Amino acid sequence: MEIDHIYMHERLGLDPLIDLKFRLGEGTGVAVCMNFLDLSSRILADIRTVEEVRIKDTQ
Secondary structure, X not given: OOXXXXXXXXXXXXXXXXXXXXXXXOOHHHHHHXXXXXXXXXXXXXXXXXXXXXXXXXO
16 A cells, blocks of 8 residues: 555555555556446445345245
């Protein structure tokens, strides 16, 4: 992680969820993370419940 991110995480008492170990400095990590955010939001918005897909308990 970059120095500023290390400081921010220490100050907030948080651990990073993902560390891709990018050190390119031109925003490449943001481009990659946007895909993660898109995927995550689609999963949360589109996931079906057991009732919605009508899965029956087989036990």
